[in-house]
Every structure is written in structure tokens, then in C-alpha cells.
Amino acid sequence: MDQLLRAPFLRYNSYILTTHGAEAKEILNAKYALEQIPGIGMTKILAHKNAIPTKIGDFLDAMSKNGIAPITGAIRLDKDASGETIFRIDEATVYHKMKLVGFLPESEMKLLNLWKGGEKE
Numbered sequence: 001m002d003q004l005l006r007a008p009f010l011r012y013n014s015y016i017l018t019t020h021g022a023e024a025k026e027i028l029n030a031k032y033a034l035e036q037i038p039g040i041g042m043t044k045i046l047a048h049k050n051a052i053p054t055k056i057g058d059f060l061d062a063m064s065k066n067g068i069a070p071i072t073g074a075i076r077l078d079k080d081a082s083g084e085t086i087f088r089i090d091e092a093t094v095y096h097k098m099k100l101v102g103f104l105p106e107s108e109m110k111l112l113n114l115w116k117g118g119e120k121e
Helices: 002-006 024-028 038-047 056-063 106-115
Strands: 017-019 071-079 085-096 099-104
Touching (some): 024 071, 038 085, 071 099, 099 106
Parallel strands (some): 017 071
């Protein structure tokens, strides 16, 4: 959090994700079939609201308020049909009192996203 608050070059309208079961470096090296740069693929997934799109400014705002549990999309590594390592944003991360408290599986994330007015399937 300290880095997010102090970095003068940080864009508060950028999306924030939490890694699940891997390090950020590993995820940034994973392939995305539709883009050469994985970060662009992540942004496209979040912009289309197929996951929980949380911007840094909104996350920090929610983190500073009592009674609100901030959430972010959770990104993890997986294998595709050919066995190549890819990333998926199919879970959500829940925070409470500035600490990560758990992950919501895909089914619960979709319900949460629908409740928040996101993608309808």
C-alpha cells in the first residue's frame, strides 16, 4: 500500500489485480493468445468486465473507509489445452482492514460482479 500511495508517477485510473498462487513476475511472463504483451490482455479482460474491474483509486478509497471490504480481481496461472502456461482472471480477492482475507471462486465472483452491475451471462 505504501508504494501505491507514495509513487508520484502512479496512475490511479489503472486497474489493480492480486496474484493467486504465483508471483507477479511469473504471471507477466505467461502467454495470452490475443496479445503479444500480457498486460494489454489483462487490461482488455478487465475493461470488458468479465472479471472484477477495480481501479487503484477506487481500491485505495475503499481501503480507507470503515465497513467496506475492498475487492480486486485475482489472477492466476493455468495450463491451456496444449500445456502452455497462461493466466486467468477468474477469481476475486477480498480484503478487510488492509489485509487479504480470502479468494472468491469463479461462481461467487460472477454473482458479485452481477450484483455490482457488471457483465451479465
